[in-house]
Amino acid sequence: MKAILFSSKTYISLFVLGLIFFFSFKKAEISSLKKIYLADVERLEGALQHLKVTIQQEDVSSEEGKLRVLNYLNETRIYVKNADFWLRYLEPIVYKKINGPLPVEWENEVFEKFEKPYKREGAGLSLAAVYMEEPNFEKDSLIRLIDLAMESCIPYKQDSITRFFKNHHAFFLANRLFLLNLAALYTTGFECPDSERILPELKAMLTHVSMINSAYNETFQDYPLGEMYLKRFKKLETYIASQHQDINRFNHYNFIKDFVNLLFAMNQEMIRKYKIVSENFNDFSLNNKASSIFDKFLYEGQDTKGIYRGIKNDSLLSEIRAFGKLLFYDPILSKNNKRSCVSCHKPKEFFTDTSVTSSLEFDQHTLLSRNTPTLLNADANHLLMLDGKHIDLFGQFKDVIANPKELASTEKEILKKILSCHEYKERLKQFADWTNSKEITFEHISASVILYFSQFSKYTAPFDDAMNNKSILNTQVIDGFNLFMGKAACGTCHFVPLFNGVKPPYIGSEFEVLGVPQTKDFKALSVDQGRYLINPAKETKHAFRTGNLKNIMKTKPFMHNGVFKSMEEVIEFYDAGGGVGKGFQLKNQTLSSDSLKLSDTEKIQLIQFMESLTENIIFDEPPAALPKSKIKALNQRKVGGEY
Secondary structure (H helix, E strand, O other), X not given: OOOOOOOHHHXXXXXXXXXXXXXXXXXXXXXXXXXXXXXXXXXXXXXXXXXXXXXXXXXXXXXXXXHHHHHHHHHHHHHHHHHHHHHHHHOHHHHHHHHOOOOEEOOOEHHHOOOOOOOEEOOEHHHHHHHOOOOOOOHHHHHHHHHHHHHHHHHHHOHHHHHHHHOOHHHHHHHHHHHHHHHHOOOOOOOOOOHHHHHHHHXXXXXXXXXXXXXXXXXXXXXXXXXXXHHHHHHHHHHHHHOOOOHHHOOHHHHHHHHHHHHHHHHHHHHHHOOOOOOOHHHOOEOOOOOOOOOOOXXXXXXXXXXXXXXXXXXXXXXXXXXXXXXXXXXXXXOOOOEOHHHOOEHHHOXXXXXXXXXXXXXXXXXXXXXXXXXXXXXXXXXXXXXXXXXXXXXHHHHHHHOOOOOOOOHHHHHHHHHOEXXXXXXXXXXXXXXXXXXXXXXXXXXXXXXXXXXXXXXXXXXXXXXXXXXXXXXXXXXXXXXXXXXXOHHHOOEOOOOEOOOOOOOEOOEEEOOOEOOOOXXXXXXXXXXXHOOOOOOOOOEEEOOOOOOHHHOOOEOOOOOEOOHHHHHHHHHOOHHHHOOOOOOOOOOOOOOOOOOHHHHHHHHHHHHOOOOOOOOOOOOOOOOOEOOHHHHHOOOOEOO
């Protein structure tokens, strides 16, 4: 669909408005950087106002009127993109009313994990465009989405926000988020309903950010963006300008590897060099020491050290992990001393169980309702379990211990049994001393186990190594990645770099409704209501946390219930449009029900890309034996348990 431009009067009025606003700061001696920011917000407000007037004046029931409104809306998106560098960083929650991807979001950010989920309503341009695709949409409802966007511009002009322009710190942190979004969001269609507009919007955004960069260097000359950075950014602009307009032919791989990731590394270096300090919750999880987007320590999703967090000595931590390994294999953690962590999470099967759809319950007869998730990279999630039940690994560990369907034990009973083993007791006494604890606690046990299995999440995959210029990928893998980010739309839910449901700035876990069947003949929808069991709301019914695709080719079967035994079946499911595409009535499905129309070759390329996400993990061997107990019955237990 070709865009119809704003009328000349509209452009002139917006231009004059911007000039008046820009030069009105001359007497106040406001910095160049702040002038551009405030002028961008003012222009956005003006464009939204013009859009509202257009909607009011047009007959949106006619195709011609609807087309004119849609094209004005698309042109207004450019003003959002011009201001996006700052808007998304300074007030991300308010931003959801300007260009929100969903009408309602329930996901908690990391700093809210201890609170009940908030219901956050979205509004703005993306939702307005989607709403206009509905038959017989109402003009008043459309205007409401635009009104909310206009109202949301106001906070961005308040002193509580503009104070960030008094020093150089916020710029580098906003720039970091911008670069992460370049890699993960801006080219995937995550918040751009019309795929034909993704690259034009990206070009406009890069041109404007180049102006922001120049204004920054003029304003803060003692802390400049380096010359190498500016040259690389200019090369990025040139690269984008040379790309084909069809986003399905865009080379996401080269874009990220040769430009975005290098710019990110340079920005991180400047953050460290200039001793940048954050005052924004957007930076909560990100690691200033990471020099690549594909650094396994780019952000911290979970604390894996717990009571041992004060211990920095690698030798001491290795001793704790060795202790945790023994416990991981020891059925002493279960009520009947016959079941261990390894019963479900087999290390050499990538810490899951690939032999069954789901594991046995404690009773040795019934099957658990969900497929065993891998423990690898679990620390990259802010909410844990497929329904987001737990906010940390320690709570999850306690729940598995106490769950009558899993290990069916108690903290008190476990402490008693473990302390009956001389070797365990002596080690725990030592650990208690190291942590300045007056007594041995269950936290010493849980943290030891978590430290053990989390060490296997440090490894990288061939794809990571290629992005970091340590290896070369074949063209099939690269084509698969470009499909993943483009035509197949996988990257709109599985975000770079871990390909999980944690998107920049990596402070929250996302959930999706896919319409997974109970059995692969698609006779019925899965009975598991997922996130709804934890946070009952119409939007969360049948929603599950988006999983990590690292090592996905080693962790079959797939989906929350293990219904699909091969990746080919998974791709067919997505290609068909999920449950709705297969005929289910599911009003809250978040996955598009349209077919992806993938060819057989493209499906193979996707699988080859996912093969490149298998990490080069060095697994260890099981312990030869378990510590003896003074309780004779406990000395019958077997390494790894019996079932």
